Amino acid sequence: MQQALVVGLWEVAILFVVGVGFGWPIFDYFRDPKRLRRFSAPSIAGFTNLWMMKHQWFHNRAKATHEAHKRLGKIVRVGPNHVSFVSRQAVKDIYGHGSPATKDKFYMQFTGTHESSLDTTDRQVHGEKRKRLAAAFAQKNIVDMEHVVIEDTQKLLKRFDQTAATRETIDVSWFINLFLFDMTGDLVFSHHLGCVERGDDMMLAQKLDGTVYEVHPVSDVRKSLRIGSSLGWYTPLYHLNKRLTAWHEGWTGGSNWTAIVLHMVRTRLEKEKEGKELNDFFKALLWTKDHEPLGLEIGELVAECSLLLLAGSDTATIALVSTIFLLTKWPEAAAKLRKELDDAIDETEVVPAYDAVKNLPYLRAVLDETMRMRPSLPGGLPRFTPPEGMMIEGEWIPGNTTVSVPTWSLHHSPEYFKDPEVFKPERWLAEDAAELQSTFIPFSAGGRACTGRNVSYLELLVSIATLARRYEFEFVEPGFELQTADTVNAHPLAMPMKIRRRNLSPDITDLFDARQVLHC
Numbered sequence: 001m002q003q004a005l006v007v008g009l010w011e012v013a014i015l016f017v018v019g020v021g022f023g024w025p026i027f028d029y030f031r032d033p034k035r036l037r038r039f040s041a042p043s044i045a046g047f048t049n050l051w052m053m054k055h056q057w058f059h060n061r062a063k064a065t066h067e068a069h070k071r072l073g074k075i076v077r078v079g080p081n082h083v084s085f086v087s088r089q090a091v092k093d094i095y096g097h098g099s100p101a102t103k104d105k106f107y108m109q110f111t112g113t114h115e116s117s118l119d120t121t122d123r124q125v126h127g128e129k130r131k132r133l134a135a136a137f138a139q140k141n142i143v144d145m146e147h148v149v150i151e152d153t154q155k156l157l158k159r160f161d162q163t164a165a166t167r168e169t170i171d172v173s174w175f176i177n178l179f180l181f182d183m184t185g186d187l188v189f190s191h192h193l194g195c196v197e198r199g200d201d202m203m204l205a206q207k208l209d210g211t212v213y214e215v216h217p218v219s220d221v222r223k224s225l226r227i228g229s230s231l232g233w234y235t236p237l238y239h240l241n242k243r244l245t246a247w248h249e250g251w252t253g254g255s256n257w258t259a260i261v262l263h264m265v266r267t268r269l270e271k272e273k274e275g276k277e278l279n280d281f282f283k284a285l286l287w288t289k290d291h292e293p294l295g296l297e298i299g300e301l302v303a304e305c306s307l308l309l310l311a312g313s314d315t316a317t318i319a320l321v322s323t324i325f326l327l328t329k330w331p332e333a334a335a336k337l338r339k340e341l342d343d344a345i346d347e348t349e350v351v352p353a354y355d356a357v358k359n360l361p362y363l364r365a366v367l368d369e370t371m372r373m374r375p376s377l378p379g380g381l382p383r384f385t386p387p388e389g390m391m392i393e394g395e396w397i398p399g400n401t402t403v404s405v406p407t408w409s410l411h412h413s414p415e416y417f418k419d420p421e422v423f424k425p426e427r428w429l430a431e432d433a434a435e436l437q438s439t440f441i442p443f444s445a446g447g448r449a450c451t452g453r454n455v456s457y458l459e460l461l462v463s464i465a466t467l468a469r470r471y472e473f474e475f476v477e478p479g480f481e482l483q484t485a486d487t488v489n490a491h492p493l494a495m496p497m498k499i500r501r502r503n504l505s506p507d508i509t510d511l512f513d514a515r516q517v518l519h520c
């Protein structure tokens, strides 16, 4: 009798949870307190965040949103409380300086013990954090770091030259990822990771008790971003869902990443104690411009550095791999670029100086066209409307609503970019190019746009100029298409290629031997 009652209670409880779980979203959809039903939604997106979570999990959020916009128009409801806009005006309204929208709670997935510049939703806290970094990332400071870019590029060339000599197949995507890990480690921490030299992504990590262990972070980071961003689309139950999915290796992956950064922070602080004067981004987190100590807690240093190391390496990897992919796919553009580079750069240069390449119009157009066609963060970056609501694209959007502009869709909109599926660097050199800039948002826009934009152009223009001038790349598989795993960043998957030397510039081994003799 008692057992029957217990089973009965369980059944009622299950029925209640299922009833509320399914019934409430349907009830709320028809209740429509924010009048969002006026915007069309793909499949179940108007009722539940599961639509977004599913596409995020399967790495195709940006593509699914794009399809929805193509079918349903420039304003689409992509979640019960999320409206997506593909328009120039919406970029201004949502992301522009002076926009009342704040960052969405989606970003809580990135927050550990402390918030970083990227994930804080508080304007004042963000203002202070951004001011600190902005000084370090100013153009005049970055130029002093050019030698790091040049030296790391030479190390990559050494590896690519060997591959070219043997005509073996190489996964270019993998080596570019290693190259940008090395470069970002050097720029942020003055810490050379040596990934390119070893050909692997091994990094040392440190537990809080000081134990040091080895981690291979590429797959850890992807798994961590995959689970975090999928759950991030349903913030009310984020912490509960995190507990329920504690078995997923992405959470361990995230902890390993933090442990890598902790190791780098501690190592860098040791060097500081030894009185070494190092010119890197880390110093902006230790000292004010007038050399007053900032006294940040170690947790905050780890949060900021974790962002810098990941934002710096992942995004630029995507841009550089995509450039090589698109130039190989569109050989006419590659030929034009090589002509410009051969005419402008001295034959004896191996890695040209930034000054020699920064104003080359076709080179810059190639990079911008790449970031248009394959933006590093292809999905919409979610923002939250203020409690009183706001106008977006001429529509009144009530308060506390998530809004975004999907970068991929904006960059592939025929309204702004003629023949959007064609790789056409020339569009950035045409008379109306200035107008295109307002719908070109690879670094986002306004007060929360990328702080690392200047350093990215330095790294990317120098490395593209070097690689395009020195090599011809070939796909091993005819008609190869580069696949990506879109978490928040669109991580490029393998790109097997053969590399041929163009024999224009000096041999890199001679250069290294000369440097070694010099150092002796």
Ligand code: HEM
Pocket (backbone or CB within 6 Å): 117, 118, 119, 130, 133, 184, 307, 308, 309, 311, 312, 313, 315, 316, 319, 376, 377, 381, 441, 442, 443, 444, 447, 448, 449, 450, 451, 452, 453, 455, 456
């Ligand atoms: C091609 C290279 C890069 C691209 C396409 C890129 C893109 C972006 C985008 C779209 C955002 C806004 C993210 C959001 O609102 O969710 C962002 C933010 C940020 N990026 Fe980058 N990024 C690049 C390279 C870098 C580099 C090299 C660094 C530094 C080493 C960096 C540091 C940051 C930081 C600190 C933020 C947060 C800005 C803030 O909210 O104040 N990025 N980046």
